[in-house]
Amino acid sequence: xxxxxxxxxxxLNDLVICPRKWRFRNVFTLRRKYKKGNAVYGIMQNGNTSYxxxxxxxxxxxMIGAGTYKMxxxxxxxxxxxxxxxxxxxxxxxxxxxxxxxxxxxxxxxDDSKGCILIGSYFALNHNMIVxxxxxxxxxxxxxxxxxxxxxxxxxxxxxTF
Numbered sequence: 001x002x003x004x005x006x007x008x009x010x011x012l013n014d015l016v017i018c019p020r021k022w023r024f025r026n027v028f029t030l031r032r033k034y035k036k037g038n039a040v041y042g043i044m045q046n047g048n049t050s051y052x053x054x055x056x057x058x059x060x061x062x063m064i065g066a067g068t069y070k071m072x073x074x075x076x077x078x079x080x081x082x083x084x085x086x087x088x089x090x091x092x093x094x095x096x097x098x099x100x101x102x103x104x105x106x107x108x109x110x111d112d113s114k115g116c117i118l119i120g121s122y123f124a125l126n127h128n129m130i131v132x133x134x135x136x137x138x139x140x141x142x143x144x145x146x147x148x149x150x151x152x153x154x155x156x157x158x159x160x161t162f
Contacts, residue, residue, distance in 0.1 A: 026151045030056055030117065031159040032066075037128045039110040044119065044154075052143055055120040057107070057130045062115035064102055064156070069093040071104075071152040073144075079105055087141050093154060104140070104154075106133045
């Protein structure tokens with residue numbers, strides 16, 4: 001076996017044995033796709049794949065700028081229902097220019113957010129909402145719980161279709 005073959009084999013073994021070394025495991029990308037009414041709709045995916053994919057909704061007049069943000073998981077007075085309490089905290093985006101307290105949380109309508117990112121299973125554009133928010137949030141948090149969430153990042157890209 002050549003040195004190159006050994007190197008490739010070792011890299012593949014590292015991915016299988018220690019999946020945390022997978023480069024994009026802790027990176028989520030939110031692509032903002034649609035503006036409709038007072039909302040912006042996007043698709044948030046894990047890494048560069050569609051393995052873990054969610055619909056997102058942000059209020060148009062309060063959305064944060066595109067960019068890359070580190071995530072922290074902190075307790076919140078506002079999000080203290082039993083659904084939120086089962087995890088260590090609620091995702092908080094760090095170092096958002098000119099803003100504080102920007103989180104990823106449950107909600108279906110633009111009015112459910114004061115600038116935060118709402119997460120759901122799919123869009124209902126004709127009703128100006130996202131659907132199955134609690135289910136999607138639970139899926140997102142169960143995934144986060146099984147990785148090194150202190151290294152999580154959210155990359156927000158403006159990629160509007162219409």
